[in-house]
Amino acid sequence: MEQNQEPIQQLNAIRNMMERSSRFISLSGLSGVAAGIIALIGAGVAFFYLDFDQRYFDIDRYFMERSYLKFDHSWLFITLDALIVLGLALFSGIYFTTRKARKKGLKIWDSAARRMVINMFIPLSAGGIFCLILLYHHLVFLVAPATLLFYGLALVNASKYTFHEVRVLGISEILLGLMASWLVGYGLIFWTVGFGVLHIFYGMMMHYRYDAKHDE
Amino acid sequence: MTNNEQEGIVKEIIGKLNKQFESRVRLGIMSVLMVNESVDFVSLKDLLDITDGNLASHLSALEKNKLIEVRKQFVGRKPNTRYRITASGRNAFREHLDYLAEIIRLKR
Numbered sequence: 001m002e003q004n005q006e007p008i009q010q011l012n013a014i015r016n017m018m019e020r021s022s023r024f025i026s027l028s029g030l031s032g033v034a035a036g037i038i039a040l041i042g043a044g045v046a047f048f049y050l051d052f053d054q055r056y057f058d059i060d061r062y063f064m065e066r067s068y069l070k071f072d073h074s075w076l077f078i079t080l081d082a083l084i085v086l087g088l089a090l091f092s093g094i095y096f097t098t099r100k101a102r103k104k105g106l107k108i109w110d111s112a113a114r115r116m117v118i119n120m121f122i123p124l125s126a127g128g129i130f131c132l133i134l135l136y137h138h139l140v141f142l143v144a145p146a147t148l149l150f151y152g153l154a155l156v157n158a159s160k161y162t163f164h165e166v167r168v169l170g171i172s173e174i175l176l177g178l179m180a181s182w183l184v185g186y187g188l189i190f191w192t193v194g195f196g197v198l199h200i201f202y203g204m205m206m207h208y209r210y211d212a213k214h215d216e
Numbered sequence: 217m218t219n220n221e222q223e224g225i226v227k228e229i230i231g232k233l234n235k236q237f238e239s240r241v242r243l244g245i246m247s248v249l250m251v252n253e254s255v256d257f258v259s260l261k262d263l264l265d266i267t268d269g270n271l272a273s274h275l276s277a278l279e280k281n282k283l284i285e286v287r288k289q290f291v292g293r294k295p296n297t298r299y300r301i302t303a304s305g306r307n308a309f310r311e312h313l314d315y316l317a318e319i320i321r322l323k324r
Binding site: 007010011013014015017018020021022107110112193 | 237240243244247248250251252259260262263264314316317319320323
């Protein structure tokens with residue numbers, strides 16, 4: 001029978017097993033950085049598109065003045081832009097995380113990963129539906145703050161099953177969302193900070209803390 | 217305390233260590249069950265990276281000693297065996313951790 005007598009070795013083995021079985025440790029910091037860069041590009045595209053109409057980043061008033069939910073070209077453009085950002089961010093997240101798991105020889109879709117994703121998607125889907133309801137009620141100016149708030153809550157909830165940096169990131173997003181709902185009209189700026197800058201910042205922090213030492 | 221005395225105490229504590237937890241696999245199973253409400257057979261197998269037979273024999277030994285309990289259920293038509301730690305298993309594991317800490321402290 002395989003044995004480990006050294007107490008230090010035993011404690012390390014115990015800790016390792018506890019972490020691996022309860023936390024999703026394959027989550028890659030680089031996926032945060034990539035998602036942040038993609039969000040910045042997407043926000044830049046939206047910014048310059050709106051700038052064309054001399055409305056700058058006051059996206060909310062811009063749409064309010066345009067007789068609310070008139071489904072014109074700019075609506076289509078912004079929605080498409082947001083969907084492309086979301087799609088690319090998810091894709092890069094899955095790519096870098098899969099790469100990290102493969103490098104460490106870990107299973108990607110284990111029970112910890114499942115729990116993290118489920119706990120993330122409960123507040124996130126509530127937020128998504130809530131934003132659609134906001135649009136239905138013509139409360140466009142609250143959509144950007146609401147996405148930040150619910151995304152932050154989703155991260156805090158999911159952080160129980162992964163690195164604790166995710167929790168700090170979540171709290172930052174919540175604070176940003178609250179500020180954004182107070183300072184109405186700067187939705188795009190808050191959104192850029194929340195989804196772009198913060199992702200890059202915390203992504204790099206996680207990368208240097210957990211990934212950089214082990215690979216390359 | 218002289219070196220000899222210290223070594224004696226360390227030996228005494230090592231003697232108290234739960235023999236159940238000497239095996240890497242059993243220690244691993246207990247660690248996983250300490251932080252998870254219940255875990256199924258396949259997840260344990262993936263985490264510990266061992267064969268079905270090996271895992272099954274360790275699990276039944278732990279069960280016999282009432283350190284863990286088994287619940288068999290069906291998910292759809294597939295049988296799903298889940299394991300959870302018992303109260304006495306939790307206490308035994310905590311005690312084991314305390315002894316390990318004690319040994320490390322004395323050896324320092």
